Amino acid sequence: xxxxxVAVPSRGKPAKANLSGAPVRRLLAPAVIFMFVWMIVPLVMxxxxxxxxxxxxxxxxxxxxxxxxxxxxxxxxxFWDSLINTLVLVxxxxxxTVSVGLGxxxxxxxxxxxxxxxxxxxxxxxxxxxxxxxxxxxNMLFHPVYGLLAWVFRHLGLxxxxxxxxxxxxxxxxxxxxxxxxxxxxxxLTGLQSLPEDQIEAVRLDGANRWQEFRHIVVPHLGQVLYVxxxxxxxxxxxxxxEIYTTTSGGPGTAxxxxxxxxxxxxxxQYDIGISSAAAIGAVILANIFSIFLIxxxxxxxxxxxxx
Amino acid sequence: xxxxELKDVVKNYGGKGSDAADNAVDSFNLTTKDxxxxxxxxxxxxxxxxxxxxxxxxxxxxxxxxSIDGRDVSQxxxxxxDIAMVFxxxxxxxxxxxxxxxxxxxxxxxxxxxxITARVQEAAKxxxxxxxxxxxxxxxxxxxxxRVALGRAIVRQPQVFLxxxxxxxxxxxxxxxxxxxxxxxxxxxxxxxxxxxxDQVEAMTMGQRIVxxxxxxxxxxxxxxxxxxxxxxxxxxxxxxxxxxxxLRGKVGADKRxxxxxxxxxxxxxxxxxxxxxxAGTEAIVGIRPEHLSYLAPNxxxxxxxxxxxxxxxxxxGSVTMIQVQVGPYRVxxxxxxxxxVAMGEPIRLRCQTDKLxxxxxxxxxxxxxxxxxx
Amino acid sequence: xxxxxxxxxxxxxxxxxxxxxxxxxxxWMLLTAFKTEQNAFTIDPHFLFVPTxxxxxxxxxxxxxxxxxxxxxxxxxxxxTLVGLLLAIPAxxxxxxxxxxxxxxxxxxxxxxxxxxxxxxLIPIYLVYKQLGLLDNLAGLTLLFTxxxxxxxxxxxxSYFKDIPKDLVEAADIDGATTLQTMRKVILPLALPGIAxxxxxxxxxxxxxxxxxxxxxxxxxxxxxxxxxxxKSAEGLFWAKMxxxxxxxxxxxxxLGWFAQRQMVRGLTFGAVK
Numbered sequence: 033x034x035x036x037x038v039a040v041p042s043r044g045k046p047a048k049a050n051l052s053g054a055p056v057r058r059l060l061a062p063a064v065i066f067m068f069v070w071m072i073v074p075l076v077m078x079x080x081x082x083x084x085x086x087x088x089x090x091x092x093x094x095x096x097x098x099x100x101x102x103x104x105x106x107x108x109x110x111f112w113d114s115l116i117n118t119l120v121l122v123x124x125x126x127x128x129t130v131s132v133g134l135g136x137x138x139x140x141x142x143x144x145x146x147x148x149x150x151x152x153x154x155x156x157x158x159x160x161x162x163x164x165x166x167x168x169x170x171n172m173l174f175h176p177v178y179g180l181l182a183w184v185f186r187h188l189g190l191x192x193x194x195x196x197x198x199x200x201x202x203x204x205x206x207x208x209x210x211x212x213x214x215x216x217x218x219x220x221l222t223g224l225q226s227l228p229e230d231q232i233e234a235v236r237l238d239g240a241n242r243w244q245e246f247r248h249i250v251v252p253h254l255g256q257v258l259y260v261x262x263x264x265x266x267x268x269x270x271x272x273x274x275e276i277y278t279t280t281s282g283g284p285g286t287a288x289x290x291x292x293x294x295x296x297x298x299x300x301x302q303y304d305i306g307i308s309s310a311a312a313i314g315a316v317i318l319a320n321i322f323s324i325f326l327i328x329x330x331x332x333x334x335x336x337x338x339x340x
Numbered sequence: 341x342x343x344x345e346l347k348d349v350v351k352n353y354g355g356k357g358s359d360a361a362d363n364a365v366d367s368f369n370l371t372t373k374d375x376x377x378x379x380x381x382x383x384x385x386x387x388x389x390x391x392x393x394x395x396x397x398x399x400x401x402x403x404x405x406x407s408i409d410g411r412d413v414s415q416x417x418x419x420x421x422d423i424a425m426v427f428x429x430x431x432x433x434x435x436x437x438x439x440x441x442x443x444x445x446x447x448x449x450x451x452x453x454x455x456i457t458a459r460v461q462e463a464a465k466x467x468x469x470x471x472x473x474x475x476x477x478x479x480x481x482x483x484x485x486x487r488v489a490l491g492r493a494i495v496r497q498p499q500v501f502l503x504x505x506x507x508x509x510x511x512x513x514x515x516x517x518x519x520x521x522x523x524x525x526x527x528x529x530x531x532x533x534x535x536x537x538x539d540q541v542e543a544m545t546m547g548q549r550i551v552x553x554x555x556x557x558x559x560x561x562x563x564x565x566x567x568x569x570x571x572x573x574x575x576x577x578x579x580x581x582x583x584x585x586x587x588l589r590g591k592v593g594a595d596k597r598x599x600x601x602x603x604x605x606x607x608x609x610x611x612x613x614x615x616x617x618x619x620a621g622t623e624a625i626v627g628i629r630p631e632h633l634s635y636l637a638p639n640x641x642x643x644x645x646x647x648x649x650x651x652x653x654x655x656x657x658g659s660v661t662m663i664q665v666q667v668g669p670y671r672v673x674x675x676x677x678x679x680x681x682v683a684m685g686e687p688i689r690l691r692c693q694t695d696k697l698x699x700x701x702x703x704x705x706x707x708x709x710x711x712x713x714x715x
Numbered sequence: 716x717x718x719x720x721x722x723x724x725x726x727x728x729x730x731x732x733x734x735x736x737x738x739x740x741x742x743w744m745l746l747t748a749f750k751t752e753q754n755a756f757t758i759d760p761h762f763l764f765v766p767t768x769x770x771x772x773x774x775x776x777x778x779x780x781x782x783x784x785x786x787x788x789x790x791x792x793x794x795x796t797l798v799g800l801l802l803a804i805p806a807x808x809x810x811x812x813x814x815x816x817x818x819x820x821x822x823x824x825x826x827x828x829x830x831x832x833x834x835x836x837l838i839p840i841y842l843v844y845k846q847l848g849l850l851d852n853l854a855g856l857t858l859l860f861t862x863x864x865x866x867x868x869x870x871x872x873x874s875y876f877k878d879i880p881k882d883l884v885e886a887a888d889i890d891g892a893t894t895l896q897t898m899r900k901v902i903l904p905l906a907l908p909g910i911a912x913x914x915x916x917x918x919x920x921x922x923x924x925x926x927x928x929x930x931x932x933x934x935x936x937x938x939x940x941x942x943x944x945x946x947k948s949a950e951g952l953f954w955a956k957m958x959x960x961x962x963x964x965x966x967x968x969x970x971l972g973w974f975a976q977r978q979m980v981r982g983l984t985f986g987a988v989k
Contacts, residue, residue: 055894056809063806063869064821070840070862071828077839136733144727150734152973156741159972161923163940164961167947168744171954180743183760213737215983222980260984271832274925274940278947292834296930299838309838316835323830330985331823398885419891431882435904444900445890492890 075316081309088303101310111311113286114294118318121205121290122269128209129265130258133216140217141224151221158214166278169207170196174279200280200287207275212268216261223257224250263326270319291315342409342499342532344395345371350403351390351556364390366556368404372549375530377523379547381537382579387556388536392502395534397421408499424493425502428509430485432477432492438464439473442492463491466525483514490522494529501526501533507542519545540580544568552576570711574700577627577707583662585627586672589702592622599626599699603668606645610695615709619701624708627698630662633674635682636689647672647690651682665690741965747958755955770959781960784942787853788964791938792921795860796868796914802861803868804910808898810869811876812884822873826985829866833926844931853936859927864917871916871982875909876902912978919968919975939964 085097105111140151157165173180174195182192195203231249240248273292276282282289282297289297291311298308351365360366365387372378380388393399395406397418405414413421424445432441439460446456464470467487477485486506493501503522507515523546526533537543543550544564552559552567552575560572571577577585590601596616598607606626608615616622636646649667656662656678665672665688674690682688699708747755749766775781806825810818840859841850849855879902887897903910925940932941943964946957972979 056813056815059805059809059894060821063802063825063865066802067825067828067862067865070858071831071836074836074839074843075831077843078835081838136730139726139730139733142723142726142730144723144730146731150730152976153738154734155973155976156738156969159919159923159969160741160965161925161940161943161961161968163925163944164744164965165740167943167957168740168961170947171957172743172747173740178756178758180760183758210737210740218976219980219984222977264984267830267832271834271926273834274929274944277925277929278944292832292926295834295837299841300930305838305842312832312835312838315832319830319832319835323827327823327827327830330826331819396885396889398888418885418889419893423889425886425889427882427886429880429882431880431886433883433886433901444887444892448891448896492886496890 078309078312078316081305082313084306084309086305086309088305097306101306105307105310105314108307110286110289111294114289114291114311115314117201117286117288118270118290120201121208121272122266124205125208125212125269126262126265128205129212129216130261132209132213133261134220134258136213136217137220137224140221155214155218157210158212158218160211162211162274163278165207165211166275169203169210170279174203196280197284200284204272204275204280204288207279208269208272211275212265215265219261220254220257223254227253259329260326263322263329266322267319267326270315270322291318343372343374344500344532344534345407345410346391346395346404347407348404349391349394349401349406351387351394351399352402354402363402363556365394368558370551370558370561372532375532377526377533377535377546377548379535379537379543379550380553381540381543381547381550382553382559384538385555386553388538388551388553389504390556391553392504392534392536395500396423396425396502421500422498423500423502424496424498426489426493426504426506428505430477430489430506430509432485432488434477437474437476438469438480438488438491441477441488442495445492445496459495459497460491463495466494466528467491482510483518486510486518490525494525499532501531503533503535505536505538508537508539515542522546541582544580552579566711569696570707570709571627571698572707574625574627574705577698577700581629583630583673583675585629585698586633586670587700588626588628588667588670588672590624590626592616592619592624592699594620596620599624601668603670604647606692606694606697608694608697608699611712612695612697612699612709616699619708622708623702625700625702625705627700628672628692629696630673630675632693632696633672633676633690634693635674635676635680636691638687638689640689642691645692645694647692649688649690651684651686651688654682654684663688741969744958744961744965747955748962750955750958752953752955755958756952770955771963773956774959774963779956779960781939781942781963784937784939785963787856787932787936788922788938788940791853791857791860791936792918795857795864795921796917798857799861799864799868799917800872800910800914803865803872803913804898804903807869807872807876808902811873811879812881812902822870825866825869827866833863837930841930850931851933851935851937856927856931856936856938859931860921860924863924863927864920867920867982868913868917870985871913871978872906872910874981875906875913878909879905909978912975913982915971915975916979916982919972922968 082101083097083099085093085095085100087093136154140147140154171179176182176192176194176197181195185192193199227250232245235245235249271292272290273296276288276290276293280288282293292315295308295311295315298304298311346368349365349368350363352363368391370378380391382388390399394401397413397416401414405412407413408421433444436444442460442463443456446459460473461470464473467490469484469487469491472480472484472488477488480488489506506522507518510518519542535546544567547564549561549563550567551561554575560567560576562570567576567580571580574587578587588604590599590604592598593600593605595607596619597613598605600606633647636642647665647667649665649672651663652666652671653664654661659678660675661678661680661682663674663676663682665674672690676682700706701708746762748770749768750761750764751767751769754761754764773779810822844850844855883901883905884897887901892900923940925944928938928940929944932938943957943961946953946960
């Protein structure tokens with residue numbers, strides 16, 4: 033974050049308060065100060081802790097730690113596992129949600145009787161509390177004996193799978209994808225529906241076939257929307273927590289420990305503020321890699337929507 | 341009713357390294373008479389709307405002072421200036437009925453209900469919108485919205501009216517009607533009014549005095565008649581009047597009365613006769629309005645102050661006919677009587693009404709004529 | 716333009732099928748909620764059964780504490796949304812109608828705080844809350860929800876304000892209205908539908924929030940997310956009860972969410988997709 037650019041009135045005169053309308057600063061200040069106190073101050077404190085010796089179990093050990101916390105973190109195999117798990121979870125969920133979401137968006141972009149109802153049903157999972165998602169899937173669907181999937185497998189003559197034990201990461205990915213396919217679907221569908229009608233007609237008059245129409249009009253238009261979906265989902269997937277907390281608790285072993293869960297464990301089970309802060313800084317950096325692009329995109333779009 | 345005085349008013353949006361050359365409005369000086377109808381006119385970006393918004397207080401001034409009836413209001417908030425404004429978009433509150441739109445300012449002033457109702461109904465009657473009071477703005481036609489916007493201004497009984505291109509969203513016919521109606525309204529209320537427009541016809545027909553602006557600077561402040569007869573510079577001369585004045589470049593002759601080059605020789609007469617005394621040999625631009633050129637029959641013996649050329653375009657308008665004639669390198673527009681038949685490609689001679697000619701310095705583009713003192 | 720070819724019918728059927736598959740886990744939860752515990756926990760699932768409200772009764776009875784958690788959820792979601800709007804509306808008003816050179820920066824900065832992962836600020840907030848006695852405190856949790864939703868609220872309200880011509884603010888100004896009067900009598904009535912949908916979205920997100928509830932509360936201030944999460948070690952003992960509690964928790968939000976679909980796209984993508 034750069035510091036706010038300070039606008040100075042060009043000549044010596046002090047800037048006069050705007051005569052007309054609003055005391056801009058007084059209107060803005062509460063929101064800005066609130067966000068500063070609740071987000072920026074803690075962020076800076078995290079950074080500070082990351083360079084401190086600070087373990088709640090050993091309050092007598094304090095002081096500047098240099099890069100010790102980072103060194104410890106980098107030599108902790110669990111950290112590396114969690115980093116890889118995080119990337120696997122983000123990558124796989126992205127591929128699944130975007131491709132399935134795109135397919136569904138195209139499917140639901142047709143006009144057919146009862147489309148509204150069908151779409152509404154398909155979107156519902158997004159509104160389910162992640163904690164509930166975790167429990168429903170873990171117990172009633174994934175359970176190796178009493179779960180519905182086990183029953184389906186038995187009927188197909190296959191051996192039921194103990195999903196969370198045998199394929200823990202895949203199970204998490206399935207749950208996360210189930211929640212987020214609707215998001216991709218909804219946004220991509222909105223994107224498809226905002227396709228400029230006149231462009232489609234123009235390209236048809238020019239004699240383009242279905243494929244050329246898709247290739248030259250739909251894809252470039254949807255490209256922007258896809259970009260937004262990928263960036264937003266990445267940021268949300270990076271911070272997946274509830275689905276893991278309620279199902280595998282990061283296990284078995286470290287099979288489903290992602291970065292947020294690693295930080296949570298370091299802080300709340302090992303009471304090591306220093307290391308968990310170092311890892312938190314890592315998580316922020318990881319998120320920033322995506323959000324910088326997204327924020328640029330949002331900033332670029334800022335005024336295009338308005339008439340003035 | 342009030343006298344509005346703008347003294348050396350400057351607006352500068354103050355980007356990086358901006359100086360006086362970037363002034364959106366530059367040293368604007370004007371003192372109105374009480375109850376005067378002032379029109380600010382000029383092409384878009386000339387600063388006319390900014391000037392009005394500074395009078396309203398919607399825009400801070402960067403320099404100078406604005407006073408209303410002797411009270412310096414430069415630092416007074418809009419709501420305390422006792423002004424009312426009609427916006428180009430009308431800016432009617434969409435969620436309020438016509439009545440509530442007009443009553444809004446009065447309610448904020450906490451006037452008694454009876455008086456609010458009386459004032460709104462009075463204004464509605466004047467504007468012929470009494471039957472619309474319960475409607476919402478979206479249920480009104482453009483012309484009706486326009487009237488409501490006017491009504492909202494007049495119920496306030498302010499000292500000054502500001503109108504920012506109020507007619508530009510109406511169709512042509514309605515615009516002409518409303519023009520007359522606003523003038524009538526102004527006669528009746530006699531409130532000092534500033535009226536912004538880019539349309540010179542509107543300016544000429546409505547303004548008691550007109551301020552012509554270009555690039556933030558006042559070009560001329562005068563009555564419509566004097567703007568037409570004695571434009572201060574080429575810009576004003578070209579801006580006022582349709583079709584536009586014709587401009588021909590030449591040199592002031594040794595006789596100090598004529599301007600000529602190889603294609604024409606025009607001699608000033610009448611009140612303008614002695615104006616060029618000090619300018620013999622100066623590069624000058626002669627201006628002739630199309631309506632001051634007339635058709636000369638081929639056999640007519642008159643040979644002085646004549647432009648000869650070839651007809652390029654003929655546009656019969658019914659009452660008159662507009663023709664464009666190529667005179668040497670110049671395309672000259674002339675307004676001739678409609679019974680005359682001229683054909684494209686034919687040679688033609690046009691006679692100039694020499695007591696109406698304008699002469700401008702070719703470099704400064706300022707008029708070389710002396711306008712008689714305003715009566 | 717309905718498609719009546721074979722291919723069209725197949726595609727329609729596929730759309731229905733996919734919708735059903737996506738919805739099935741929710742449906743299954745709903746069915747289970749109406750079963751007895753014995754019916755819910757069977758090797759061969761019962762699709763046809765006599766529905767009973769027993770599980771709902773159990774979930775809601777005094778000892779379950781459901782109402783305690785529900786109340787916390789309602790209070791934290793509603794209050795955080797209202798506080799958020801109270802802070803966001805003036806800020807959005809200033810930025811939309813009185814932009815300065817710094818406005819774009821401020822807005823982008825606000826939006827960007829949404830992208831700081833919660834874990835990035837978890838530890839200091841936990842420690843400071845502990846110092847201030849705000850752990851397991853409903854006010855503390857509510858303020859966190861407010862911070863979480865603020866960027867969204869500011870952005871959404873800003874974008875709705877941007878759709879209102881500035882002329883109206885100026886007209887009100889000249890008509891003699893103070894800033895507060897302009898806001899209350901002119902702008903808010905016009906932006907109300909937009910503000911309502913922004914609030915609805917914030918409400919949904921706060922209700923479903925689990926990270927902060929799980930880490931910052933224990934019992935006193937715990938929300939439904941914490942209560943439902945406590946079933947994680949149930950291992951089949953209380954499936955019907957768990958389902959009933961979940962249905963009660965999820966159903967109102969799904970219904971609200973269906974209403975908010977369109978605005979959600981606009982809000983969650985910060986206007987990148989409209």
